[in-house]
Amino acid sequence: MRAGFDLEGLRVLARDGRPWKSLDELAGSEEARAWLESEFPRLAPLLRTDRRRAMGLVGAMLGMAALTSCGQPEEEVLPYVNMPEGLVAGNPLFFATSLPLGGIGRGAVVESREGRPVKVEGNPDHPLTRGASDAFMQADLLGLYDPDRSQTLTRRGTASSWDTFLGEAVPVLAKLGAREGEGLRLLTGAVTSPTFAAQVAGLRDIFPKLRWHRWQPIPPDNPREGARLAFGQTAEPRPRFDQARVILALDADFLGPEPAMPRFAADFAATRRVRRAGPETMSRLHAVEPLLTLTGVMADERLALRSSRIEAFARALGRRFGLGAPGPDLKDDEGRFLDAVARDLEGAGPAGLVVAGRGQPPAVHAIACLINAKLGAVGRTVEFLPPVEAEPVPHLASITDLARDMRAGRVEALFIVEANPVYDAPVDLAFEAAMERVPFRVRLALYDDETSAHCHWHVPAAHPLEAWSDLRGEDGTVGIVQPMIRPLWGGRTAHELLAVLGSNPGASARGLVEAYWREARAGDDFDAWWRAALQRGTVPNTALQPLAVTARTSDLPPPRFGSEEGLELHFPPDPAVYDGRYANNAWLQELPRPLTKQVWGNAVLIGPATASKLGLGDGDLAALALEGRTVEAPVIVQPGQAEETVGLTLGYGRSRLGAIGDGVGVNAYDLRTSQALWAAGGASLAPTGETADPPLIRTQDHHAMAGREIVKEATLATFVDDPNFVLGADDAPPDTTTLYPKWPYPGHAWGMSIDQTVCIGCNACVVACQAENNVPVVGPDEVARGREMHWLRVDRYYKGDPAEPLTLFQPVPCMQCEKAPCEPVCPVGAPVHDSEGLNAQVYNRCVGTRFCQSGCPYKVRRFNFFGYADDDAYANQGTEPFKAARNPEVTVRSRGVMEKCTYCVQRIQRTRIAAEVAGRQLEDGDIQTACQQACPTTAIVFGDLNEAGAEVVALKKEPHDYALLGELGTRPRTTYLARIRNPLSDEGEG
């Protein structure tokens, strides 16, 4: 969308109710049309050649084709010297562990092939993941093999050794020990590891004056402070969405990038599944938020509001519930929304729930807590737990103290574990300059990055998949972290570094973790207990017990509203790189962001009216200024965003990380101050008159489909009135409209059902598919040409007013059509049907004519224009370490080969063979596709259509089941359950 667009005009265009993928498409721009008409509209100009040269190329191709018929290279087989116990070569082993995000442990089960971890899944026994995962967990696997991780211990940038480090550190520590640790500081992110906490406690015996600072850029301060205001005790709210009937999210993106998302999403989805039987159980979600988030997308009622107005809204709601929360009056539309929400919450009573986002000030959290208490919801839809973080402190205050003390020269030695303050601390702290005054600085981290550059010593850290540790989940359940592989590059764990401080430099992380639990657990037969804990992945009876809380109604701090002048700038965590820690992960960088569909970068997000006012459009370069600091970033016009707000996600603009992350996107931390960690008023945005370079890359118009009605949705009331609403005049033709007999599928008939009502668009399935199926990364330039290789994409549609549209997600894998248009057009028979209805793609037959791609109305076929997987891999993606991450059960495709979703045929075959060898029948649920397994909301169900009791059969019998582009008569095996919403207007309100 270029500058100078006409919002009113777009509104008129959107009035017909057809979903649209982008403002460009809505406006009917030529570029969007080009993407619809041709899968690779920019392909022809790439080949500028005359006839003579073309003939030459054809000749060369024939010659080279002959070369490919040479025999196979000779292979060697290297058996073990001593076979590890329990291993059968060729069969995977599965180990339970926990993976951290923001210090929170997320239970995982890792598939290991001959000692190589190749896939991460959620641990069914872990309360946070319960078998599901998210994009970050899936991508942790790639992070393990990242060759850009630091591989050597360095002293001021030159390679050194652990012993030299000890030689220097031990005397420094001895000197500090003589002064009771005065001047010794430890800086970490949020730590939940009981072993780590016990180690620090032990250190206090040697260094009583040791100070332990905490900083992570997405700190858990506000909810905790809010609970303290509300109840006068230290607690953290833990929402139980599965118990809630009416939810109000105050700028709370619990379905977005958030450590406990898999749990929250699963709980939320449990109240959202609409079936013919019992649709009345559907919960209702209200959201009030400035930027459009995944939570806002799922909301049945949504109000886009500046952050500064959200506190006013919360206070007004508090007053409505009888709290003494003085604040300004609401505007009319806000008041109407509030009335409706309040009535709905009152109606729900103890099944109501108010959640506030981390970015909201403590007062809003306190109001949320108190309203929940008024509703009687405490103990039902929300419980209050002691913080899972060890020795909880407010992060912002902690890092501010540290910066002040360093400037004052009170810090003698600073040990930084994983935190990256030079990059992500509030810019006004001038952390880098302050740190220069510390005489002895040590950093343990995965990457030799911005902070390590300013430390005397950099110690490579072990990746969580290589380390021993323990982590608490959001409910406090401890998961043991066990290594899947020996550290690839000699990394060390935080426990080992702390052991150095504790004058025990030889200690192993495993010994330390085991010793802690040996002591923590009274009772005999520790070894059996320990083995069981490792096997299950969780330590029994470690979940934190809810606290008994009593509401205090006094003490709400006076409102501290942000400026309502100028633009309001927001710093949300990024759905792909979180706070920057995943910036060097190519799977995540190339993952289309759920809403913007941007890849390889971030952008300034503004609402359509603001864009119109400022004369900005998609891809324009704009100068964003706050308090005298300025960054230049490309613009994305985001429908649904509150006007006069600007969003810039965190985590980009890394300068010293690696081949993938360096220089990608714009660093939002350059504008983020300790006064306004989450949102700042008074920002300004001005066009520079230039177009962004590198250009904005978005996949939203790629693989566009044309049809009568691609996505279908309805309100719950419509569904109850007319359960068959999806059956329009344009639906699938009946089976009788063919001259050919129906093809029999006597054995299994695989099929899939995707429930759009619970799909939250989180992208876990996309990364899971990439990891399972060896889908290569192609890099930004190739994505710009429409050549991304994801077998599964999540299409995002908007519907209605561009300023406040309804947002719909539709994951699109191969539909496995029974009448597949790709099959008859292939001259060599590479796409063929198998006897169970799979539309197989035989790579070794494929000669790359791409006819099938032209034939596919769903645009799910992907072509290897280059050897993305090997010879022409992007950046470092072709290097040796990454080869170890590949799934050995899936062919690595070479240049010139077409590929697509196979319904994870390797999983079908593996499970079937195992069942047949064991002499048992396949049962429903035995085979899970990678996308299905990863999905936190169980939106994807796969199974055998010939098995009467299969879940997928039941789902396909639901009245709102529909086939994508069903009118084409392709008879897809993958079908969708239409999105059902539960807005208030159904009940004659709002």
Place this chain on the structure above:
Amino acid sequence: MQIFRPRANTLARLFLVGIVLVPLAVLSLVMLYWRSTWATDVGSYVEQAVPFSHEHHVGGLGIDCRYCHTGVEESAFAGYPPTHTCMSCHSQLWTGAPMLAPVRQSLARGEPLRWHRVHDLPDFVYFNHSIHVAKGVGCTTCHGQIDEMPLMMKANTLYMGWCLECHREPEKYLRPREAVFDPDYVPPDDQLSLGRRLVGLYGVQKGRLTDCSVCHR
């Protein structure tokens, strides 16, 4: 003026015949080559660091296949024995034999033995031993008379056409499960009736054995 000499007639005829015959001949040569042992490597031995003899160990000593190939009943790979398996006997027998020096070295240094692969399928083919063994495909059906091979060699082409012979008509090749590992097994005269019975008994789904997705993924 005579442009063409009489010889030209002959040449023209030869040319016309050649147009037909030469491509046929070239094609036949290619096909012959493709089926010849130069291309298939059937029957030629591969040099190995240790000249392990199946003839001696299987034919002579009667060691079961599964003593070394432990994964064959549960994994896609039959598995190569770890050095420890070799040494379970050879720490007692032939302890000083020069032929076994690489084995002792492997154990002493903790470095694996390096074998040259004899049965090498293309990387896009996913053969699974366990299911074949479970369905009554004997070792010697594919690997030939192992017990008569002093050095390992390929007994069959492993071409797709060869695989399909059995995938189309498994009844011609199946044997009772208890005979799968028997190198001396001789199919009965009424193999077809036995095979048909086994196809039913072992639940071989003949209809889908020729699906591409059975072997290619």
